[in-house]
Amino acid sequence: MISVKLDQPAAPEPSKPPSPPRSKAERARANRRAMIGSIIVGSIVVHALILVVFAAWQVATYFTRPEARFEMKKTVKIPAKTPEHKMNVAKHEAMAPKPTFNDKLVSTRPIDFALPELPEVDMNQMLPLDPSELISDQVNGLVGSAALGSGLGDGFSGGGGTGEGMSFFGIQAEGDRIVLLFDVSSSVVNAATEAGVPLSRIREETLKLIEGLAPSAKFSMIQFTQNYKPFSDELMAATDSNKQAARDWVENEWVESGTMSGGSVVSNPRGLMAVLEKAFAMRPNLVFLISDASFQWREGGGISDIPYNELRRRIEELSEELPEEAPIHLLGFAPDEEDVKEWRRILRRTGGEFRELKEK
Secondary structure: OOOOOOOOOOOOOOOOOOOOOOOOOOOHHHHHHHHHHHHHHHHHHHHHHHHHHHHHHHHHHOOOOOOOOOOOOOOOOOOHHHHHHHHHHHHHHHHOOOOOOOOOOOOOOOOOOOOOOOOOHHHHHHOOOOHHHHHHHOOOHHOOOOOOOOOOOOOOOEEEEOOOEEEEEEEEEEEOEEEEEEOHHOOOOHHHOOOOOOOOHHHHHHHHHOOOOOOOOOEEEEEEEEOOEOOOOEEEEEOOHHHHHHHHHHHHHHOOOOOOOOOOOOOOOOOOOHHHHHOOOOOEEEEEEEEEOOEEOOOOOOOEEEHHHHHHHHHHHHHOOOOOEEEEEEEEOOOOHHHHHHHHHHHHOOOOOOOEEOOO
């Protein structure tokens, strides 16, 4: 018997029930989430692109960096107009107002007490000033010791003046801010004695010059070998008290032995160079230098002559720093011809002159 089995059709699967439709609020939330996700993804992509571009720019900058170059630019300096500057400074100082003192006792309202009456003064005891006496005093001050010549030859016509015009060992000079520099080294002492003009004579003429200065003038003195000893650190008014102080200093501090010692002596390896710097710091307009015209220093350790080119350069620098010209006059004892030649060249630039001191 043959049995035939027929395939029965499979039973159909049951279909899923359709999802219920979403509400409007759910659809809005879904759209919002999709938008936020898109913004985040877009931001990430943009930042990634920016980083890639920045990295590429840095790499390109590194490979295209220019080589280092060193340049020195020339600085253009215009030299100062010295004469015009000096005139402007002088004009400014002349226009500067002078200090005035106007001390008064002023009452702005009535007070409960009264000041005592002034004492009675007998006007008959007030002697009037005699104009003839004033003129006599002025004439004596003008003459001073300028007429006291010694007759010792070149330059010994006395010293003195009013502070504006004077004569010192025959050199006629003008100035009211005076510095006197005395070289008192042993070589100068010997040269002065040989020339017949000892330092004691220099001391006398110096005191005559100071005595003849007007009160409006100012002065100072410096003695030096290698070291130096100043009378004052700045110019002193030529008052009676300061003239007396100068006389006391000369009596007690004046050196004629060729050596210098004491608490007021300043150690100085640079010789005349430092002495000139000290003198010009007082801002003079007239300088007298008494020496044998030969100067040494210990620059570098050993003693040697000061090179004239260094001396000339330093004097020009110091002169340019002054508000007005300051002539340097050199009075020399038995100088060498070569020293005289060099010094005349230096002094001519300052408006000064050279004079040899000797007894005829």
